[in-house]
Amino acid sequence: MAEEVGMFRVQQTMGSVLCCRCGILMAPNAANMCVRCLRSEVDITEGLQKHVIIMYCPECESYLQPPKTWIKAQLESKELLAFCIKRLKNLSKVKLVQADFVWTEPHSKRIKVKLRVQKEVLNGVVLEQAYVVEYVVQDLMCESCSRVQANPDQWVASVQLRQHVSHRRTFFYLEQVILKHDAAARAIKIKQMDHGIDFFFSNRSHGVKFVEFIGKVSPIKSRHDKQLVSHDTKSNNYNYKYTFSVEICPICREDLICLPPKVANSLGNLGPLVLCTKVTNSIVLLDPFTLRYTFLDAEQYWRAPSKALLTSRQLVEYIVLDVEPVSSEVNVGSSKYGLADFQVARMSDFGRNDNIFTVRAHLGHLLNPGDRALGYDLYGANSNDSELDKYKGLNIPEVILVKKSYDEEQRRRRGKNRQWKLKSLNMEVDDTARGRVDEEKLIEEFEKFTFDVEEDKELRSNMSLYKKKDYQPSDAASMTDGEDVPLVPLEELLEELGLSEDGEGMSE
Numbered sequence: 002m003a004e005e006v007g008m009f010r011v012q013q014t015m016g017s018v019l020c021c022r023c024g025i026l027m028a029p030n031a032a033n034m035c036v037r038c039l040r041s042e043v044d045i046t047e048g049l050q051k052h053v054i055i056m057y058c059p060e061c062e063s064y065l066q067p068p069k070t071w072i073k074a075q076l077e078s079k080e081l082l083a084f085c086i087k088r089l090k091n092l093s094k095v096k097l098v099q100a101d102f103v104w105t106e107p108h109s110k111r112i113k114v115k116l117r118v119q120k121e122v123l124n125g126v127v128l129e130q131a132y133v134v135e136y137v138v139q140d141l142m143c144e145s146c147s148r149v150q151a152n153p154d155q156w157v158a159s160v161q162l163r164q165h166v167s168h169r170r171t172f173f174y175l176e177q178v179i180l181k182h183d184a185a186a187r188a189i190k191i192k193q194m195d196h197g198i199d200f201f202f203s204n205r206s207h208g209v210k211f212v213e214f215i216g217k218v219s220p221i222k223s224r225h226d227k228q229l230v231s232h233d234t235k236s237n238n239y240n241y242k243y244t245f246s247v248e249i250c251p252i253c254r255e256d257l258i259c260l261p262p263k264v265a266n267s268l269g270n271l272g273p274l275v276l277c278t279k280v281t282n283s284i285v286l287l288d289p290f291t292l293r294y295t296f297l298d299a300e301q302y303w304r305a306p307s308k309a310l311l312t313s314r315q316l317v318e319y320i321v322l323d324v325e326p327v328s329s330e331v332n333v334g335s336s337k338y339g340l341a342d343f344q345v346a347r348m349s350d351f352g353r354n355d356n357i358f359t360v361r362a363h364l365g366h367l368l369n370p371g372d373r374a375l376g377y378d379l380y381g382a383n384s385n386d387s388e389l390d391k392y393k394g395l396n397i398p399e400v401i402l403v404k405k406s407y408d409e410e411q412r413r414r415r416g417k418n419r420q421w422k423l424k425s426l427n428m429e430v431d432d433t434a435r436g437r438v439d440e441e442k443l444i445e446e447f448e449k450f451t452f453d454v455e456e457d458k459e460l461r462s463n464m465s466l467y468k469k470k471d472y473q474p475s476d477a478a479s480m481t482d483g484e485d486v487p488l489v490p491l492e493e494l495l496e497e498l499g500l501s502e503d504g505e506g507m508s509e
Contacts, residue, residue, distance in 0.1 A: 455489055
Protein backbone atom coordinates (compact mmCIF):
# COMPACT_ATOMS: atom_id res chain seq x y z
CA MET A 2 0.00 0.00 0.00
CA ALA A 3 2.88 2.35 0.87
CA GLU A 4 4.50 1.66 -2.52
CA GLU A 5 1.26 2.47 -4.37
CA VAL A 6 1.06 5.98 -2.87
CA GLY A 7 4.80 6.59 -3.30
CA MET A 8 5.68 6.58 0.40
CA PHE A 9 9.12 5.55 1.63
CA ARG A 10 9.10 2.13 3.33
CA VAL A 11 11.80 1.00 5.72
CA GLN A 12 12.87 -2.56 4.99
CA GLN A 13 12.71 -4.73 8.05
CA THR A 14 15.71 -6.90 8.75
CA MET A 15 16.22 -9.55 11.42
CA GLY A 16 19.21 -9.15 13.62
CA SER A 17 21.76 -11.86 14.33
CA VAL A 18 23.38 -12.91 17.59
CA LEU A 19 26.33 -15.05 18.56
CA CYS A 20 25.77 -18.55 19.92
CA CYS A 21 26.58 -18.60 23.63
CA ARG A 22 28.47 -21.91 23.23
CA CYS A 23 30.34 -21.89 19.94
CA GLY A 24 30.11 -18.20 18.97
CA ILE A 25 28.81 -18.63 15.41
CA LEU A 26 26.39 -16.09 13.94
CA MET A 27 22.79 -17.28 14.19
CA ALA A 28 19.18 -16.12 14.24
CA PRO A 29 18.11 -15.30 17.79
CA ASN A 30 16.02 -17.78 19.79
CA ALA A 31 14.94 -18.19 23.41
CA ALA A 32 18.02 -20.26 24.34
CA ASN A 33 20.55 -18.16 22.35
CA MET A 34 22.11 -21.44 21.16
CA CYS A 35 22.51 -22.79 17.65
CA VAL A 36 20.83 -26.03 16.59
CA ARG A 37 24.09 -28.03 16.74
CA CYS A 38 24.83 -26.91 20.30
CA LEU A 39 21.21 -27.52 21.34
CA ARG A 40 21.39 -31.11 20.10
CA SER A 41 24.71 -31.68 21.88
CA GLU A 42 23.23 -30.21 25.06
CA VAL A 43 19.77 -31.88 24.96
CA ASP A 44 18.79 -35.33 23.58
CA ILE A 45 14.99 -35.42 23.26
CA THR A 46 15.06 -39.15 22.40
CA GLU A 47 16.53 -40.02 25.79
CA GLY A 48 14.27 -42.47 27.59
CA LEU A 49 12.47 -43.55 24.39
CA GLN A 50 12.56 -47.18 23.27
CA LYS A 51 15.00 -47.97 20.47
CA HIS A 52 14.86 -51.78 20.64
CA VAL A 53 11.58 -53.73 20.78
CA ILE A 54 10.82 -57.46 20.50
CA ILE A 55 7.60 -58.40 18.64
CA MET A 56 5.98 -61.82 18.17
CA TYR A 57 5.06 -63.06 14.70
CA CYS A 58 3.01 -66.10 13.64
CA PRO A 59 4.47 -67.40 10.34
CA GLU A 60 1.39 -69.54 9.58
CA CYS A 61 -1.25 -66.78 9.47
CA GLU A 62 1.21 -63.86 9.05
CA SER A 63 -0.06 -62.07 12.17
CA TYR A 64 1.61 -60.03 14.89
CA LEU A 65 0.81 -60.28 18.60
CA GLN A 66 -0.74 -57.18 20.16
CA PRO A 67 -0.48 -57.94 23.90
CA PRO A 68 -2.11 -59.55 25.67
CA LYS A 69 -3.98 -61.86 23.24
CA THR A 70 -4.86 -59.96 20.07
CA TRP A 71 -3.31 -61.03 16.77
CA ILE A 72 -3.15 -58.41 13.98
CA LYS A 73 -2.71 -59.46 10.36
CA ALA A 74 -0.35 -57.14 8.46
CA GLN A 75 1.97 -57.27 5.46
CA LEU A 76 5.56 -55.97 5.45
CA GLU A 77 5.85 -52.18 5.06
CA SER A 78 2.08 -51.74 5.22
CA LYS A 79 0.16 -49.00 7.01
CA GLU A 80 -1.25 -51.57 9.43
CA LEU A 81 2.25 -52.78 10.39
CA LEU A 82 3.50 -49.21 10.81
CA ALA A 83 0.61 -48.37 13.13
CA PHE A 84 1.24 -51.60 15.09
CA CYS A 85 4.94 -50.79 15.51
CA ILE A 86 4.23 -47.26 16.74
CA LYS A 87 1.67 -48.52 19.27
CA ARG A 88 4.26 -50.92 20.73
CA LEU A 89 6.51 -48.00 21.77
CA LYS A 90 6.33 -46.82 25.37
CA ASN A 91 6.78 -43.20 26.55
CA LEU A 92 6.16 -41.90 23.02
CA SER A 93 3.56 -39.54 24.50
CA LYS A 94 6.37 -37.41 26.00
CA VAL A 95 7.24 -36.13 22.51
CA LYS A 96 5.27 -35.10 19.42
CA LEU A 97 5.51 -37.56 16.54
CA VAL A 98 5.94 -35.75 13.23
CA GLN A 99 6.82 -38.49 10.72
CA ALA A 100 7.36 -42.26 10.62
CA ASP A 101 8.86 -44.31 7.77
CA PHE A 102 10.19 -47.82 7.26
CA VAL A 103 13.93 -48.35 6.76
CA TRP A 104 14.57 -51.17 4.29
CA THR A 105 15.91 -54.41 5.75
CA GLU A 106 16.41 -57.89 4.31
CA PRO A 107 13.14 -59.88 4.54
CA HIS A 108 14.98 -62.86 6.09
CA SER A 109 16.84 -60.75 8.67
CA LYS A 110 14.00 -60.89 11.21
CA ARG A 111 14.48 -57.16 11.75
CA ILE A 112 12.08 -54.28 11.12
CA LYS A 113 13.45 -50.73 11.33
CA VAL A 114 11.29 -47.62 11.61
CA LYS A 115 12.66 -44.08 11.36
CA LEU A 116 10.77 -41.66 13.60
CA ARG A 117 10.96 -37.87 13.57
CA VAL A 118 9.83 -36.27 16.84
CA GLN A 119 9.59 -32.78 18.34
CA LYS A 120 9.85 -31.60 21.93
CA GLU A 121 10.00 -28.27 23.75
CA VAL A 122 13.41 -27.79 25.46
CA LEU A 123 15.24 -24.80 26.99
CA ASN A 124 13.10 -21.68 27.45
CA GLY A 125 10.36 -22.82 25.04
CA VAL A 126 12.62 -23.74 22.09
CA VAL A 127 11.14 -26.60 20.01
CA LEU A 128 13.76 -29.12 18.91
CA GLU A 129 13.19 -31.73 16.18
CA GLN A 130 15.21 -34.94 16.02
CA ALA A 131 15.11 -38.22 14.08
CA TYR A 132 16.04 -41.66 15.38
CA VAL A 133 15.65 -45.30 14.31
CA VAL A 134 13.80 -47.99 16.27
CA GLU A 135 14.78 -51.61 15.63
CA TYR A 136 12.17 -54.33 16.07
CA VAL A 137 13.37 -57.90 16.53
CA VAL A 138 10.84 -60.38 15.10
CA GLN A 139 10.50 -63.65 16.99
CA ASP A 140 8.36 -66.53 15.72
CA LEU A 141 5.48 -67.63 17.92
CA MET A 142 2.52 -69.59 16.64
CA CYS A 143 -0.87 -68.22 17.64
CA GLU A 144 -3.30 -70.41 19.53
CA SER A 145 -5.45 -71.34 16.54
CA CYS A 146 -2.45 -72.19 14.31
CA SER A 147 -0.78 -74.27 17.02
CA ARG A 148 -4.01 -76.21 17.47
CA VAL A 149 -4.21 -76.86 13.74
CA GLN A 150 -0.56 -77.95 13.57
CA ALA A 151 -1.05 -80.35 16.46
CA ASN A 152 -4.14 -81.88 14.87
CA PRO A 153 -5.27 -80.61 11.45
CA ASP A 154 -8.69 -82.26 11.85
CA GLN A 155 -9.41 -80.52 15.13
CA TRP A 156 -12.06 -77.90 14.48
CA VAL A 157 -14.25 -75.86 16.78
CA ALA A 158 -16.94 -74.56 14.41
CA SER A 159 -18.44 -76.19 11.33
CA VAL A 160 -20.67 -74.43 8.79
CA GLN A 161 -22.74 -76.79 6.65
CA LEU A 162 -24.07 -75.11 3.50
CA ARG A 163 -26.90 -77.01 1.86
CA GLN A 164 -29.31 -76.42 -1.03
CA HIS A 165 -31.82 -79.09 -1.94
CA VAL A 166 -31.80 -78.83 -5.73
CA SER A 167 -30.61 -81.10 -8.53
CA HIS A 168 -27.67 -78.90 -9.64
CA ARG A 169 -24.73 -76.98 -8.18
CA ARG A 170 -25.11 -73.61 -9.98
CA THR A 171 -25.56 -71.76 -6.69
CA PHE A 172 -22.42 -73.27 -5.16
CA PHE A 173 -20.35 -72.42 -8.25
CA TYR A 174 -21.48 -68.81 -7.87
CA LEU A 175 -20.96 -68.73 -4.08
CA GLU A 176 -17.47 -70.16 -4.51
CA GLN A 177 -16.47 -67.22 -6.73
CA VAL A 178 -18.04 -64.65 -4.38
CA ILE A 179 -16.23 -66.20 -1.40
CA LEU A 180 -12.93 -66.09 -3.30
CA LYS A 181 -13.41 -62.47 -4.35
CA HIS A 182 -14.08 -61.30 -0.78
CA ASP A 183 -11.67 -63.82 0.82
CA ALA A 184 -14.47 -64.85 3.18
CA ALA A 185 -13.06 -68.35 3.82
CA ALA A 186 -9.52 -67.21 4.62
CA ARG A 187 -9.77 -68.52 8.20
CA ALA A 188 -11.21 -71.91 7.25
CA ILE A 189 -8.84 -74.74 8.22
CA LYS A 190 -10.59 -77.24 5.95
CA ILE A 191 -13.24 -77.18 3.21
CA LYS A 192 -15.06 -80.33 2.14
CA GLN A 193 -17.29 -80.73 -0.91
CA MET A 194 -20.44 -82.71 -0.18
CA ASP A 195 -23.19 -84.06 -2.41
CA HIS A 196 -25.71 -81.26 -1.78
CA GLY A 197 -23.40 -78.57 -0.49
CA ILE A 198 -20.07 -77.60 1.08
CA ASP A 199 -18.77 -77.91 4.65
CA PHE A 200 -16.45 -75.23 6.10
CA PHE A 201 -14.43 -75.92 9.26
CA PHE A 202 -13.04 -73.16 11.50
CA SER A 203 -10.80 -73.12 14.56
CA ASN A 204 -12.89 -70.46 16.30
CA ARG A 205 -16.62 -70.02 16.80
CA SER A 206 -16.50 -66.31 15.94
CA HIS A 207 -15.02 -67.14 12.52
CA GLY A 208 -17.95 -69.45 11.81
CA VAL A 209 -20.49 -66.82 12.91
CA LYS A 210 -18.84 -64.20 10.68
CA PHE A 211 -18.91 -66.59 7.70
CA VAL A 212 -22.63 -67.33 8.20
CA GLU A 213 -23.31 -63.57 8.30
CA PHE A 214 -21.43 -63.18 5.01
CA ILE A 215 -23.45 -65.93 3.31
CA GLY A 216 -26.64 -64.23 4.55
CA LYS A 217 -25.63 -61.03 2.74
CA VAL A 218 -25.25 -62.72 -0.67
CA SER A 219 -28.06 -65.31 -0.66
CA PRO A 220 -31.41 -65.88 1.10
CA ILE A 221 -30.76 -68.40 3.87
CA LYS A 222 -32.11 -69.74 7.11
CA SER A 223 -29.76 -71.12 9.75
CA ARG A 224 -29.73 -72.88 13.06
CA HIS A 225 -26.85 -73.80 15.34
CA ASP A 226 -26.08 -76.40 17.94
CA LYS A 227 -23.16 -77.28 20.20
CA GLN A 228 -21.69 -80.48 21.58
CA LEU A 229 -19.66 -80.74 24.77
CA VAL A 230 -16.14 -82.05 24.12
CA SER A 231 -14.50 -81.70 27.54
CA HIS A 232 -14.74 -79.64 30.70
CA ASP A 233 -12.75 -78.85 33.82
CA THR A 234 -14.94 -78.74 36.95
CA LYS A 235 -12.23 -77.06 39.03
CA SER A 236 -11.65 -74.07 36.74
CA ASN A 237 -15.20 -74.19 35.29
CA ASN A 238 -13.87 -74.31 31.69
CA TYR A 239 -15.94 -75.99 28.97
CA ASN A 240 -14.90 -76.91 25.42
CA TYR A 241 -17.62 -77.18 22.81
CA LYS A 242 -17.87 -77.99 19.12
CA TYR A 243 -20.32 -75.73 17.30
CA THR A 244 -22.25 -76.68 14.17
CA PHE A 245 -24.08 -74.15 11.98
CA SER A 246 -26.64 -75.63 9.59
CA VAL A 247 -27.33 -73.18 6.76
CA GLU A 248 -30.05 -73.92 4.19
CA ILE A 249 -30.01 -71.86 1.00
CA CYS A 250 -33.28 -70.99 -0.70
CA PRO A 251 -33.99 -73.61 -3.43
CA ILE A 252 -35.13 -70.90 -5.85
CA CYS A 253 -32.47 -70.15 -8.47
CA ARG A 254 -32.12 -67.70 -11.32
CA GLU A 255 -34.34 -68.45 -14.37
CA ASP A 256 -36.62 -70.78 -12.35
CA LEU A 257 -40.38 -70.70 -12.97
CA ILE A 258 -42.34 -70.28 -9.74
CA CYS A 259 -46.02 -70.56 -8.91
CA LEU A 260 -46.62 -68.20 -5.99
CA PRO A 261 -48.94 -69.40 -3.20
CA PRO A 262 -52.25 -67.46 -3.18
CA LYS A 263 -51.48 -65.68 0.11
CA VAL A 264 -48.05 -64.58 -1.11
CA ALA A 265 -49.44 -63.43 -4.47
CA ASN A 266 -52.11 -61.35 -2.69
CA SER A 267 -49.52 -59.80 -0.35
CA LEU A 268 -47.45 -58.80 -3.40
CA GLY A 269 -50.34 -56.98 -5.09
CA ASN A 270 -51.79 -59.97 -7.01
CA LEU A 271 -48.52 -60.58 -8.82
CA GLY A 272 -48.36 -63.59 -11.11
CA PRO A 273 -49.05 -66.24 -10.01
CA LEU A 274 -46.60 -67.59 -12.62
CA VAL A 275 -43.38 -65.57 -12.26
CA LEU A 276 -39.73 -65.90 -13.25
CA CYS A 277 -36.79 -65.50 -10.89
CA THR A 278 -34.42 -63.04 -12.60
CA LYS A 279 -31.89 -62.46 -9.82
CA VAL A 280 -30.92 -63.90 -6.43
CA THR A 281 -28.94 -61.97 -3.81
CA ASN A 282 -30.01 -61.64 -0.18
CA SER A 283 -33.46 -61.17 -1.76
CA ILE A 284 -35.22 -62.79 -4.73
CA VAL A 285 -36.28 -60.67 -7.73
CA LEU A 286 -39.52 -61.99 -9.24
CA LEU A 287 -40.76 -60.85 -12.67
CA ASP A 288 -44.15 -61.33 -14.26
CA PRO A 289 -43.16 -61.95 -17.94
CA PHE A 290 -46.66 -61.03 -19.19
CA THR A 291 -46.97 -57.59 -17.55
CA LEU A 292 -43.34 -56.67 -16.64
CA ARG A 293 -44.37 -56.18 -13.01
CA TYR A 294 -41.64 -57.17 -10.58
CA THR A 295 -41.01 -57.34 -6.85
CA PHE A 296 -38.33 -58.17 -4.29
CA LEU A 297 -38.89 -61.07 -1.93
CA ASP A 298 -36.48 -61.06 1.02
CA ALA A 299 -35.38 -64.13 2.96
CA GLU A 300 -37.81 -63.55 5.85
CA GLN A 301 -40.79 -63.28 3.49
CA TYR A 302 -39.76 -66.39 1.58
CA TRP A 303 -39.17 -68.66 4.58
CA ARG A 304 -42.49 -67.52 6.09
CA ALA A 305 -44.25 -69.23 3.16
CA PRO A 306 -41.61 -71.30 1.31
CA SER A 307 -42.28 -72.68 -2.15
CA LYS A 308 -40.38 -74.75 -4.68
CA ALA A 309 -39.78 -74.06 -8.35
CA LEU A 310 -42.46 -75.31 -10.71
CA LEU A 311 -39.80 -75.84 -13.42
CA THR A 312 -36.03 -75.31 -13.20
CA SER A 313 -33.46 -74.10 -15.72
CA ARG A 314 -32.46 -77.69 -16.45
CA GLN A 315 -35.93 -78.24 -18.01
CA LEU A 316 -35.65 -75.45 -20.59
CA VAL A 317 -36.71 -76.31 -24.14
CA GLU A 318 -35.30 -74.66 -27.26
CA TYR A 319 -37.66 -72.76 -29.55
CA ILE A 320 -37.24 -70.89 -32.83
CA VAL A 321 -38.82 -67.44 -33.19
CA LEU A 322 -41.03 -67.12 -36.28
CA ASP A 323 -42.54 -63.67 -35.77
CA VAL A 324 -42.28 -60.77 -33.33
CA GLU A 325 -44.88 -58.05 -32.69
CA PRO A 326 -43.78 -55.41 -30.15
CA VAL A 327 -46.37 -54.44 -27.54
CA SER A 328 -44.47 -51.79 -25.54
CA SER A 329 -41.15 -50.01 -25.59
CA GLU A 330 -38.19 -51.01 -23.43
CA VAL A 331 -38.74 -50.74 -19.69
CA ASN A 332 -36.13 -50.67 -16.92
CA VAL A 333 -36.87 -53.42 -14.43
CA GLY A 334 -34.38 -53.02 -11.63
CA SER A 335 -30.95 -52.97 -13.26
CA SER A 336 -32.11 -54.82 -16.41
CA LYS A 337 -34.03 -53.81 -19.53
CA TYR A 338 -37.03 -55.68 -20.91
CA GLY A 339 -39.48 -55.13 -23.74
CA LEU A 340 -42.94 -56.66 -23.94
CA ALA A 341 -43.82 -58.38 -27.25
CA ASP A 342 -46.01 -61.09 -28.77
CA PHE A 343 -44.08 -64.00 -30.30
CA GLN A 344 -44.88 -66.86 -32.62
CA VAL A 345 -42.56 -69.75 -31.78
CA ALA A 346 -42.15 -73.42 -32.59
CA ARG A 347 -40.19 -76.12 -30.81
CA MET A 348 -36.90 -76.95 -32.46
CA SER A 349 -37.65 -80.65 -32.02
CA ASP A 350 -40.94 -80.19 -33.92
CA PHE A 351 -39.60 -77.78 -36.53
CA GLY A 352 -40.14 -79.35 -39.96
CA ARG A 353 -42.10 -82.31 -38.51
CA ASN A 354 -45.45 -80.75 -37.65
CA ASP A 355 -47.22 -77.40 -37.72
CA ASN A 356 -47.41 -76.76 -33.98
CA ILE A 357 -46.97 -72.99 -33.58
CA PHE A 358 -47.45 -71.22 -30.25
CA THR A 359 -48.35 -67.58 -29.73
CA VAL A 360 -47.06 -66.20 -26.46
CA ARG A 361 -46.37 -62.85 -24.82
CA ALA A 362 -42.92 -62.48 -23.25
CA HIS A 363 -40.50 -59.92 -21.84
CA LEU A 364 -37.79 -60.45 -24.49
CA GLY A 365 -39.05 -58.03 -27.13
CA HIS A 366 -35.85 -55.98 -26.86
CA LEU A 367 -33.65 -59.01 -27.56
CA LEU A 368 -35.32 -61.50 -29.93
CA ASN A 369 -35.81 -61.15 -33.67
CA PRO A 370 -37.41 -63.51 -36.22
CA GLY A 371 -35.04 -66.43 -36.83
CA ASP A 372 -33.45 -66.29 -33.38
CA ARG A 373 -33.51 -69.17 -30.95
CA ALA A 374 -34.88 -68.91 -27.43
CA LEU A 375 -35.08 -71.12 -24.37
CA GLY A 376 -38.38 -71.46 -22.56
CA TYR A 377 -40.60 -73.70 -20.48
CA ASP A 378 -42.92 -76.03 -22.36
CA LEU A 379 -46.13 -75.95 -20.30
CA TYR A 380 -48.04 -77.40 -23.25
CA GLY A 381 -46.35 -80.79 -22.89
CA ALA A 382 -45.29 -80.60 -19.24
CA ASN A 383 -46.89 -82.79 -16.58
CA SER A 384 -46.75 -80.68 -13.42
CA ASN A 385 -48.17 -81.86 -10.11
CA ASP A 386 -47.86 -78.66 -8.15
CA SER A 387 -50.19 -78.21 -5.19
CA GLU A 388 -49.99 -74.41 -5.37
CA LEU A 389 -50.96 -74.38 -9.05
CA ASP A 390 -54.03 -76.51 -8.29
CA LYS A 391 -55.29 -73.87 -5.85
CA TYR A 392 -55.93 -71.44 -8.73
CA LYS A 393 -59.25 -72.43 -10.23
CA GLY A 394 -59.83 -71.28 -13.79
CA LEU A 395 -56.26 -70.03 -14.27
CA ASN A 396 -55.36 -69.62 -17.95
CA ILE A 397 -51.97 -71.35 -18.15
CA PRO A 398 -49.87 -70.28 -21.17
CA GLU A 399 -48.48 -72.94 -23.45
CA VAL A 400 -44.94 -71.48 -23.47
CA ILE A 401 -43.01 -69.12 -21.21
CA LEU A 402 -39.87 -67.77 -22.87
CA VAL A 403 -36.91 -67.18 -20.54
CA LYS A 404 -33.81 -66.10 -22.49
CA LYS A 405 -32.10 -66.05 -25.86
CA SER A 406 -30.33 -69.22 -26.95
CA TYR A 407 -27.00 -69.54 -28.72
CA ASP A 408 -25.38 -72.30 -30.73
CA GLU A 409 -24.19 -74.71 -28.02
CA GLU A 410 -21.76 -76.61 -30.24
CA GLN A 411 -20.05 -73.39 -31.25
CA ARG A 412 -19.87 -72.26 -27.62
CA ARG A 413 -18.33 -75.58 -26.59
CA ARG A 414 -15.64 -75.25 -29.26
CA ARG A 415 -14.92 -71.73 -28.11
CA GLY A 416 -15.00 -72.82 -24.45
CA LYS A 417 -12.09 -75.20 -24.95
CA ASN A 418 -9.89 -72.22 -25.74
CA ARG A 419 -11.23 -69.44 -23.51
CA GLN A 420 -9.02 -66.47 -22.75
CA TRP A 421 -10.21 -66.38 -19.12
CA LYS A 422 -10.43 -68.76 -16.18
CA LEU A 423 -11.94 -68.96 -12.70
CA LYS A 424 -10.13 -69.86 -9.50
CA SER A 425 -11.51 -72.47 -7.12
CA LEU A 426 -11.41 -73.16 -3.40
CA ASN A 427 -9.03 -75.80 -2.08
CA MET A 428 -11.70 -78.38 -1.28
CA GLU A 429 -11.54 -81.99 -0.24
CA VAL A 430 -14.08 -84.33 -1.82
CA ASP A 431 -16.22 -86.53 0.40
CA ASP A 432 -15.60 -90.11 -0.77
CA THR A 433 -18.30 -91.76 1.30
CA ALA A 434 -21.21 -93.40 -0.50
CA ARG A 435 -23.61 -90.80 0.90
CA GLY A 436 -21.56 -87.78 -0.10
CA ARG A 437 -19.95 -88.96 -3.36
CA VAL A 438 -20.13 -86.46 -6.23
CA ASP A 439 -20.58 -87.49 -9.87
CA GLU A 440 -17.51 -86.02 -11.62
CA GLU A 441 -18.96 -86.10 -15.14
CA LYS A 442 -22.13 -84.35 -14.01
CA LEU A 443 -20.02 -81.80 -12.12
CA ILE A 444 -17.95 -80.95 -15.22
CA GLU A 445 -21.09 -80.62 -17.36
CA GLU A 446 -22.76 -78.29 -14.81
CA PHE A 447 -19.62 -76.15 -14.50
CA GLU A 448 -19.50 -75.77 -18.30
CA LYS A 449 -23.10 -74.53 -18.28
CA PHE A 450 -22.18 -72.16 -15.45
CA THR A 451 -19.41 -70.65 -17.61
CA PHE A 452 -22.03 -70.07 -20.34
CA ASP A 453 -24.09 -68.11 -17.78
CA VAL A 454 -21.00 -66.09 -16.82
CA GLU A 455 -20.41 -65.13 -20.47
CA GLU A 456 -24.04 -64.11 -20.97
CA ASP A 457 -24.68 -62.13 -17.78
CA LYS A 458 -22.55 -59.03 -17.15
CA GLU A 459 -24.20 -58.43 -13.77
CA LEU A 460 -23.26 -61.94 -12.68
CA ARG A 461 -19.62 -61.32 -13.66
CA SER A 462 -19.49 -58.14 -11.58
CA ASN A 463 -19.63 -60.22 -8.38
CA MET A 464 -16.67 -62.45 -9.23
CA SER A 465 -13.05 -62.18 -10.38
CA LEU A 466 -12.07 -63.49 -13.83
CA TYR A 467 -8.39 -63.97 -14.65
CA LYS A 468 -6.46 -64.03 -17.90
CA LYS A 469 -4.96 -67.30 -19.03
CA LYS A 470 -1.19 -67.06 -19.24
CA ASP A 471 -0.92 -69.60 -22.05
CA TYR A 472 -3.91 -68.35 -24.08
CA GLN A 473 -3.44 -68.48 -27.85
CA PRO A 474 -6.32 -67.67 -30.25
CA SER A 475 -7.24 -70.69 -32.37
CA ASP A 476 -8.26 -70.68 -36.01
CA ALA A 477 -11.72 -71.98 -35.16
CA ALA A 478 -12.30 -69.10 -32.73
CA SER A 479 -11.11 -66.50 -35.24
CA MET A 480 -13.47 -67.87 -37.91
CA THR A 481 -16.49 -67.46 -35.60
CA ASP A 482 -15.61 -64.06 -34.13
CA GLY A 483 -18.36 -62.41 -36.12
CA GLU A 484 -21.06 -64.74 -34.78
CA ASP A 485 -23.57 -63.53 -32.20
CA VAL A 486 -22.04 -65.43 -29.30
CA PRO A 487 -21.50 -63.64 -25.95
CA LEU A 488 -17.87 -63.18 -24.88
CA VAL A 489 -16.15 -61.75 -21.83
CA PRO A 490 -14.47 -58.42 -22.74
CA LEU A 491 -10.72 -58.30 -22.23
CA GLU A 492 -10.96 -55.21 -19.98
CA GLU A 493 -12.95 -57.21 -17.39
CA LEU A 494 -10.13 -59.73 -16.88
CA LEU A 495 -7.56 -59.50 -14.10
CA GLU A 496 -3.88 -60.31 -14.25
CA GLU A 497 -2.91 -63.27 -12.09
CA LEU A 498 0.14 -62.33 -10.01
CA GLY A 499 2.64 -64.70 -8.45
CA LEU A 500 6.26 -64.92 -7.37
CA SER A 501 8.78 -65.52 -10.13
CA GLU A 502 11.27 -68.37 -9.86
CA ASP A 503 14.29 -66.16 -9.20
CA GLY A 504 12.36 -64.26 -6.50
CA GLU A 505 12.94 -60.86 -8.13
CA GLY A 506 9.74 -58.95 -8.79
CA MET A 507 6.40 -60.38 -9.77
CA SER A 508 5.28 -62.38 -12.76
CA GLU A 509 1.88 -62.89 -14.28
